[in-house]
Amino acid sequence: xxxxxxxxxxxxxxxxxxxxxxxxxxxxxxxxxxxxxxxxxxxxxxxxxxxxxxxxxxxxxxxxxxxxxxxxxxxxxxxxxxxxxxxxxxxxxxxxxxxxxxxxxxxxxxxxxxxxxxxxxxxxxxxxxxxxxxxxxxxxxxxxxxxxxxxxxxxxxxxxxxxxxxxxxxxxxxxxxxxxxxxxxxxxxxxxxxxxxxxxxxxxxxxxxxxxxxxxxxxxxxxx
Amino acid sequence: xxxxxxxxxxxxxxxxxxxxxxxxxxxxxxxxxxxxxxxxxxxxxxxxxxxxxxxxxxxxxxxxxxxxxxxxxxxxxxxxxxxxxxxxxxxxxxxxxxxxxxxxxxxxxxxxxxxxxxxxxxxxxxxxxxxxxxxxxxxxxxxxxxxxxxxxxxxxxxxxxxxxxxxxxxxxxxxxxxxxxxxxxxxxxxxxxxxxxxxxxxxxxxxxxxxxxxxxxxxxxxxxxxxxxxxxxxxxxxxxxxxxxxxxxxxxxxxxxxxxxxxxxxxxxxxxxxxxxxxxxxxxxxxxxxxxxxxxxxxxxxxxxxxxxxxxxxxxxxxxxxxxxxxxxxxxxxxxxxxxxxxxxxxxxxxxxxxxxxxxxxxxxxxxxxxxxxxxxxxxxxxxxxxxxxxxxxxxxxxxxxxxxxxxxxxxxxxxxxxxxxxxxxxxxxxxx
Amino acid sequence: xxxxxxxxxxxxxxxxxxxxxxxxxxxxxxxxxxxxxxxxxxxxxxxxxxxxxxxxxxxxxxxxxxxxxxxxxxxxxxxxxxxxxxxxxxxxxxxxxxxxxxxxxxxxxxxxxxxxxxxxxxxxxxxxxxxxxxxxxxxxxxxxxxxxxxxxxxxxxxxxxxxxxxxxxxxxxxxxxxxxxxxxxxxxxxxxxxxxxxxxxxxxxxxxxxxxxxxxxxxxxxxxxxxxxxxxxxxxxxxxxxxxxxxxxxxxxxxxxxxxxxxxxxxxxxxxxxxxxxxxxxxxxxxxxxxxxxxxxxxxxx
Numbered sequence: 001x002x003x004x005x006x007x008x009x010x011x012x013x014x015x016x017x018x019x020x021x022x023x024x025x026x027x028x029x030x031x032x033x034x035x036x037x038x039x040x041x042x043x044x045x046x047x048x049x050x051x052x053x054x055x056x057x058x059x060x061x062x063x064x065x066x067x068x069x070x071x072x073x074x075x076x077x078x079x080x081x082x083x084x085x086x087x088x089x090x091x092x093x094x095x096x097x098x099x100x101x102x103x104x105x106x107x108x109x110x111x112x113x114x115x116x117x118x119x120x121x122x123x124x125x126x127x128x129x130x131x132x133x134x135x136x137x138x139x140x141x142x143x144x145x146x147x148x149x150x151x152x153x154x155x156x157x158x159x160x161x162x163x164x165x166x167x168x169x170x171x172x173x174x175x176x177x178x179x180x181x182x183x184x185x186x187x188x189x190x191x192x193x194x195x196x197x198x199x200x201x202x203x204x205x206x207x208x209x210x211x212x213x214x215x216x217x218x219x220x221x222x223x224x
Numbered sequence: 225x226x227x228x229x230x231x232x233x234x235x236x237x238x239x240x241x242x243x244x245x246x247x248x249x250x251x252x253x254x255x256x257x258x259x260x261x262x263x264x265x266x267x268x269x270x271x272x273x274x275x276x277x278x279x280x281x282x283x284x285x286x287x288x289x290x291x292x293x294x295x296x297x298x299x300x301x302x303x304x305x306x307x308x309x310x311x312x313x314x315x316x317x318x319x320x321x322x323x324x325x326x327x328x329x330x331x332x333x334x335x336x337x338x339x340x341x342x343x344x345x346x347x348x349x350x351x352x353x354x355x356x357x358x359x360x361x362x363x364x365x366x367x368x369x370x371x372x373x374x375x376x377x378x379x380x381x382x383x384x385x386x387x388x389x390x391x392x393x394x395x396x397x398x399x400x401x402x403x404x405x406x407x408x409x410x411x412x413x414x415x416x417x418x419x420x421x422x423x424x425x426x427x428x429x430x431x432x433x434x435x436x437x438x439x440x441x442x443x444x445x446x447x448x449x450x451x452x453x454x455x456x457x458x459x460x461x462x463x464x465x466x467x468x469x470x471x472x473x474x475x476x477x478x479x480x481x482x483x484x485x486x487x488x489x490x491x492x493x494x495x496x497x498x499x500x501x502x503x504x505x506x507x508x509x510x511x512x513x514x515x516x517x518x519x520x521x522x523x524x525x526x527x528x529x530x531x532x533x534x535x536x537x538x539x540x541x542x543x544x545x546x547x548x549x550x551x552x553x554x555x556x557x558x559x560x561x562x563x564x565x566x567x568x569x570x571x572x573x574x575x576x577x578x579x580x581x582x583x584x585x586x587x588x589x590x591x592x593x594x595x596x597x598x599x600x601x602x603x604x605x606x607x608x609x610x611x612x613x614x615x616x617x618x619x620x621x622x623x624x625x626x627x628x629x630x631x632x633x634x635x636x637x638x639x640x641x642x643x644x645x646x647x648x649x650x651x652x653x654x655x656x657x
Numbered sequence: 658x659x660x661x662x663x664x665x666x667x668x669x670x671x672x673x674x675x676x677x678x679x680x681x682x683x684x685x686x687x688x689x690x691x692x693x694x695x696x697x698x699x700x701x702x703x704x705x706x707x708x709x710x711x712x713x714x715x716x717x718x719x720x721x722x723x724x725x726x727x728x729x730x731x732x733x734x735x736x737x738x739x740x741x742x743x744x745x746x747x748x749x750x751x752x753x754x755x756x757x758x759x760x761x762x763x764x765x766x767x768x769x770x771x772x773x774x775x776x777x778x779x780x781x782x783x784x785x786x787x788x789x790x791x792x793x794x795x796x797x798x799x800x801x802x803x804x805x806x807x808x809x810x811x812x813x814x815x816x817x818x819x820x821x822x823x824x825x826x827x828x829x830x831x832x833x834x835x836x837x838x839x840x841x842x843x844x845x846x847x848x849x850x851x852x853x854x855x856x857x858x859x860x861x862x863x864x865x866x867x868x869x870x871x872x873x874x875x876x877x878x879x880x881x882x883x884x885x886x887x888x889x890x891x892x893x894x895x896x897x898x899x900x901x902x903x904x905x906x907x908x909x910x911x912x913x914x915x916x917x918x919x920x921x922x923x924x925x926x927x928x929x930x931x932x933x934x935x936x937x938x939x940x941x942x943x944x945x946x947x948x949x950x951x952x953x954x955x956x957x958x959x
Contacts, residue, residue: 090681093695093723093953103958105674106681143690417765425848428765428787428825433849498766542744544764546785 026183026198030172035155035193038171039068042153043075045169050120055148057119058086061137062107067188068155069124085112089123089144094136109140116145122168126184128154131165156195158182232647233263237272237608239598241574247277249604252646257600270652272608275641278578280312280343280605282585282594283555284375284404284482285458285530288314288345290336291329292321297535297625299336299345302555305533305624307342307650309555310607310640313586313594314343314533318350319380325350325361327369334371342650346591349373351392351403355381360392367399374590377404379458380505382440384410389444393453402454402480402588405444407465408506412436417546419492419507427495429545432507434462441465445472445479456588457481459532461506463516470525480588482530483517485554485561490514490630500541500548501630504534521580522571528585531558535626552630556622559609560636567611568637593646604647611638623656660772660779661951664790664826669833676798678950679943685722686946695957696725702755704746704771705782706732706762711917712782712792715941716759719948725956728753743767747774757956760784778955786820792916793826795947797834799940800871803912808835813865815841815897816875816924817886819848823916824875828856841865842897845886846877862897866907873914874899874924890923900926904934912936 030038047053053076060069066088073086090107092098123137134152141150153169158176174197176182181200187193234247239257246261247254263269288302297305299316306314316333318324324333330347337345349366353359355378366373376396383389383405392403413436418424420431441457445468448455460466460481469481486504491511494502502508520526534551541548554561562581566572572580586595596602617634619627643651650657658671667675685691701720705713713729720727730750743762750758757778760768765785772779783789801807812831818824818840831838838856840847851858859865866872877897879890887893899913907913913925913935921927929935 093693093957098695098957099959101959103954103956106678109681109684139694143692144688420849422850422853425850425854426825428785428822430786431849498769539742543742544762544767544770546764546766 026196028194029174029197030156030195032187032193035171035195038155039071040075042169042171043072043079046072046122046153047076047080049151049168053080053082053084055118055120056084056122057112057116057147058084058122058124059089059111059137060086061123061125061133062088062090063189064126064184064186065124066108067186068126072122072124072153085114087112089137089140091133091136091140094139096132096136111144116141116147118146118148120149120151121147122151122153124153126155126186127182128152128157128165128167128170129160129182131161131163134165135163155184156182230648231264231267232644232649233261233267233269234272234277234606234608235269237275237277239277240578241276244273247598247606249644249647252604252648254598254600254602254604257598270608270642272641274612275608275610276574277598278310278574278607278609279582279595279598280607280643280645281310281559281581282589282591283311283314283531283533283558284456284528284585284589285379285484285532286314286316286555287319287532287534287551288316288333289535290320291332295625296537296540299333300340300342301623301625302533302535303337303340303342303345304656305553305555305622307643307645308623308640308656309531309557310559310609310643310651311555312343312605312607312643312645312650313346313591314555315346315348315375315589317379318348318377319355323350323354324348324366325353325355327362327365327371330366330371330373331369341645342656343645344591344594346375346589347371347373348375348377348379348404351376351378351383352388357381357383357385357388360388360395363392363395363401364398367396367401374399374401375404375456375588376401377406377458379404379406382406382408382410384408384440386443386447390447390451393448393455394451397451397453400590402456404456404458405440406458407437407440407444408432409436409439412439416507418495418503419509421492421510423492423495427498429495432505434464434509434513437462437506438464438468442468442472445469445477448479449475449477453478455479459484459487459506459530460517460520460526461487461509461513463513466516466520466525470520473525480527480584481520481525482528482585483521483526484532485529485558485565486532486552486630487517488514488521488529488565489561494630495545498545500543500545501552501628501632503545503548503550504532504552505550518565518569518571521566528580528588529558529562530585531555533624534628535624536628537626541628552628553622553624553626554629555624557617557629557631557636559607559640560615560638561631563611563637604644606644607640608642609638610641613639615639658954660768661790661955662768662772662779662781663788664793664830664833667790667830667833669835672794672797672830672833675794675947675950675954676801678954679794679798679947682949682953683943683946685949686942692722692724694724695953696720696723699725699756699956700754701725701727701757701759701952701956702750702753703727703729703731704750704758704760705730706760706767707783709761709783711941712761715944716780716782716948719945719952722945722949723952725757725952728755743770744774747771751775751777757952780951780955783822785822786825787822788826789822789916790826790830791944791948791951792823793830794951795940795944796823796827796873796914796916797830798947799914799936799943800836800912802939802943803936804870804910807831810836810870811839811868812836812871812873813839813841813862813869814873814875815862815899817846817877817881818842818851818875819846820881821875827873828854832856839865839869843887843893846881862899863903863906866903869907870911871914872899872907872911873916874919875916876918876920877924879920879923894923898924898926899929901928901932904929904932914940916940
């Protein structure tokens with residue numbers, strides 16, 4: 001990811017990072033600077049709410065929660081000169097919708113040395129939507145240790161909760177319709193920072209798109 | 225089947241694939257051949273436009289399973305299947321239970337064939353008592369019996385003892401018999417499951433090496449020549465066997481050989497499915513072997529096509545490969561497979577097909593009245609075949625009792641329309657009478 | 658991926674996904690709660706026609722760590738030993754609602770047959786002399802853990818190749834993953850068509866050892882001697898057994914593997930078996946993670 005920076009800086013005709021190229025029908029609701037400001041604010045809030053952040057462990061939920069957790073850790077370190085342990089917590093094996101799609105590849109789980117017992121774990125994710133990911137993360141945490149408290153930080157809260165879950169730290173509240181999709185792009189994984197709002201891919205497809213039905217239609221094709 | 229020596233006039237059939245003529249059958253014989261024959265009063269006229277007329281086929285290698293395994297096939301069901309395949313005579317192999325090693329058993333099988341009436345059933349006698357390979361069975365008594373046995377075979381098992389094989393070859397000379405050898409060196413094939421080679425090695429199935437067949441054939445050819453007797457080699461399956469038989473014939477050995485339809489078209493890679501419908505003895509071999517067998521059959525090194533029709537009940541095949549029974553049915557598909565592999569490829573004419581599926585097997589088995597020319601005065605044993613009626617093989621629609629055909633789902637180029645046994649239709653309009 | 662019948666069915670991406678997944682799941686064994694809820698409500702049947710406590714236990718533990726319900730259906734003491742056909746057994750398991758069947762069978766291809774008769778996923782846990790794909794996967798996993806890579810790795814597989822399902826699966830899988838395999842055995846214990854396999858063949862262990870990053874010793878049954886595969890245990894052991902002296906001639910980083918059970922004094926000396934360069938116990942531990950990965954990838958999705 002560091003190799004990418006100079007390459008982009010050298011290329012002067014490319015548009016500035018804050019004006020990402022967006023797919024048709026999609027618009028940027030947060031640019032890189034806004035994301036940076038939001039994370040900085042969340043870092044301060046974490047320090048405030050955890051009384052100096054001494055016991056905080058940040059756990060990013062793959063994939064984009066992980067670089068967000070790392071950025072938060074760096075910001076806390078800058079502000080308070082405090083080395084906050086940051087790791088990742090993959091929730092794939094705890095999902096409640098595994099049977100709706102073919103088995104997925106697992107993300108990394110890296111619990112920082114020292115474990116989670118008696119820590120204030122701040123889960124970090126990019127978008128808070130139904131709340132099911134967070135529910136899975138809470139289940140996973142229960143199998144990994146016994147934190148003193150668990151908090152949740154998200155870059156975007158887009159609403160439409162299906163479970164009694166709320167975030168402790170929110171970068172931006174973004175009212176959306178269910179026909180829209182929210183995409184977070186991060187420099188670490190996507191080359192630039194942006195939050196995009198666009199039509200949901202599911203809404204643009206006329207027919208059912210469950211993976212199983214794809215398989216079936218392929219089989220039928222063979223029979224014809 | 226009711227005794228009905230009715231008169232039949234076959235209109236427009238092509239004898240051995242030649243120009244269309246009419247054929248008249250009366251009292252079991254061919255009484256006239258020519259263009260536009262007048263139909264005698266009461267004659268049943270069969271429109272055979274476009275159909276090829278061949279002498280009724282003769283199978284030298286059929287397993288009818290009766291007595292003992294009537295759940296797989298009976299003489300009656302097997303001879304119905306034979307008629308549906310265009311056969312007018314079949315040789316019932318001796319590996320029944322009890323084994324056909326006495327005059328009593330062969331006469332029983334012969335009589336069951338007579339009663340069924342779909343084709344002439346010629347029992348094969350066992351060479352050794354109980355197929356055990358230890359001492360000769362009462363070969364002479366079987367030859368003298370009502371069944372007039374002339375072909376002797378321990379098929380399913382090889383007469384591997386060289387001395388016993390020599391004695392058998394010598395003994396049958398007294399009544400012009402022939403020993404039909406299942407060539408399989410037993411020690412080299414212990415536990416063997418399929419052709420030994422690339423596929424067996426990958427599938428982890430114990431191999432049946434080609435040499436186990438070839439070594440026995442070479443030995444038997446030398447023995448037969450030494451004692452001046454007739455040897456017939458069952459189901460030749462390898463290129464090396466073809467070479468050895470060609471060599472033996474060149475040096476004057478009185479050897480004949482057969483190839484099965486399945487060895488003319490199927491290869492060992494079918495075992496990759498582990499579906500035991502492809503498990504057979506001798507096993508399916510490689511594409512190179514298939515090519516050599518076709519060439520051997522074309523040039524006369526291999527004299528005949530024989531089905532090795534081997535019915536098995538469903539449970540003997542719906543199992544793991546290694547516990548499944550060996551064998552596949554073939555009576556009803558033989559002519560279609562030969563058409564596809566030998567005629568469509570230009571390797572054989574229809575006249576040569578008649579030689580290899582009728583005349584030559586009748587000669588080897590010393591079967592009177594079969595495999596004759598299509599000529600006035602000859603017995604009216606005839607099959608009418610439509611070479612332009614592709615048919616998809618349906619295992620469930622077989623006339624025999626078992627459905628273990630490896631050709632299921634495969635398209636064959638033609639179909640049997642009628643079979644006449646001494647002027648009487650056993651099959652008409654593609655249906656058993 | 659619906660079934661796992663042969664290591665040859667896996668392409669490089671699929672095989673790598675299994676190894677990567679196993680790598681993640683290996684952590685579960687170190688946690689306070691050694692269990693994941695992933696396969697809750699799913700039923701896995703261990704259908705073992707051959708005694709193999711080691712493999713069965715490994716699969717059982719893997720399935721249980723994923724919270725599946727596990728039924729052990731061993732040939733002994735069940736209707737199987739009373740002559741019930743594989744097909745009828747399959748239909749029984751089907752009726753019980755088995756989502757996955759792990760089958761160990763003495764007949765090559767039995768898992769392929771079973772896959773025709775059940776709707777659930779079939780996992781080949783060793784069939785006759787055909788294949789043992791999860792063993793090959795855990796071997797590859799162990800190599801990658803120890804040596805950091807598979808691409809370009811030189812792996813010698815030594816012993817009774819002819820009768821070995823482990824060898825067949827390893828040749829297929831390791832080749833797919835970019836390793837170079839050399840089979841070492843007396844000619845009698847090599848398949849006739851081995852020259853068509855995607856690997857090297859040698860009759861000389863001493864020649865291959867210094868060139869190997871991994872030496873995988875296979876079990877050799879002394880009974881093979883009676884079928885004249887080799888003249889005597891002593892002669893076999895002298896030519897193809899791995900002892901301390903031979904171990905010392907292997908590259909420094911090279912490891913010794915064995916799928917177990919080992920026959921000490923036959924193909925491997927006690928000194929080598931107990932050496933830190935021998936990965937036998939790691940292989941066993943990795944087997945659980947690897948089988949969890951396979952169970953998850955086969956049964957975890959739709």
